[in-house]
Amino acid sequence: MRKTNLGIVVLVILLISNVIILQQINGVKEDIQHLRGDINSTRSWVQNSVNGVTNSVRNMVSDIEKEKRWITPVEVSLGEKNRNKQEVNLSWQIKDYTQGSEVYFYYRNTNSDTFQKISAKNIAGSTFAVDIELALDLKPEIRINKEYPSEISTNEKAIKAERIKEEKFKEAKMRALSSYSYEYYVEVHTGDNIRASEQKRLNLEKLKYIEFSRVQVNITYVDEAKYSFTVYEEMYGTSSNKLEKIFIKGIDSNGNSFKEQFAPRDKTVFTKTIDLGASPQRAELILEYDTGKIISEEVDL
Structure with missing residues (x-):
């Protein structure tokens, strides 16, 4: 009888201990959940703060760039075809242009080391333009x-020959693309002061898609x-x-x-x-x- 009572007491103690441990585990789980929530909240706050700072920096950089951008990008259009050369019309605007200042346009093909210089025309207000003749062979791509058939397409000789043709085609395409690729910059001469724009890339390949x-x-x-x-x-x-x-x-x-x-x-x-x-x-x-x-x-x- 005593052994039975002792066993019951032990079982009760174990049950109470398990209940207490379970409550403690649940409490720990709740603490972990709260901690996760705090971490996620902090992470979200940090991310939002970083995004806010990033956006502010981007806006500041954009504003600075706009202030620095005293010349607009060059706009391109096609002119007349003259024998083996194509006339290309280029125009742009100069911010805060001082009347009487001389404007020059410098350009070169990316395969060349030498820039060509041409005097720009003031066509309206602060808008300037040049017409240049380039050796552009405008053809459709x-x-x-x-x-x-599968028995031919899996033939090793046929595959090798096709690869050689593809390589030749790529080389020819790269040569053709280089004829459309130019670099340019603009200078504004006001008395003894000379202001030069950054050197920019002028890709004229889009002209053939107009044609x-x-x-x-x-x-x-x-x-x-x-x-x-x-x-x-x-x-x-x-x-x-x-x-x-x-x-x-x-x-x-x-x-x-x-x-x-x-x-x-x-x-x-x-x-x-x-x-x-x-x-x-x-x-x-x-x-x-x-x-x-x-x-x-x-x-x-």
Whole structure:
């Protein structure tokens, strides 16, 4: 009987101890939750404070930059085409311009070490402009995508040859891009005082998109003498020149010449399937525009 009573007492003590421990654990959990809440609140406050300081600094820097920006960025437009050169019209504004001050525009191609100097014209108030002739060959960007059957596309020689072609295309594109890339700065001469702007980059590549929409050419290989073409302008109707007719011409491996016209535009797409007597030795696309301009692009079939 005594053993039974002793066991009951022990169980009661253990139960009370467990209840006390559980209460303490719950209390600790609540403290942890409160602590987490305090940490999150502090973190949020710190983050908001940092964001506030960052925004203030950005605004201050922006205000300082605006105060320092005494000249606006150059605006670019196309002028007349003169033989092999393209006239480009550039204009900008000068803040707090002093009447009678002389303004000069300096420019160079990024491949050149020497700046060209030209006197700017005061066309209105504090607005100045120059017209410069540059050797810009404005042509549409033509992207060619070729699709082959799986047995050809997985051939190692074909893959290697295609990679070589892609590398040559990239090199040609980089050379073309460099012809559009210029640097410039402006000087304002007021008596003996000369004020010069920072040297800026002038990318004239966008001019060709004013003239021509980008042309996408998809070529599907059917067999060694048969190819299917799909051609379209990516931004049809937004450029000065609109694609009107397309021809594919060239010479096959037997020495026979060919020239075939694509079907008329269906909405935005031109299509053509050529079936030659032999594999093509050389081929080029002829793009004719509504303005009379004709662009040719060699195609490696």
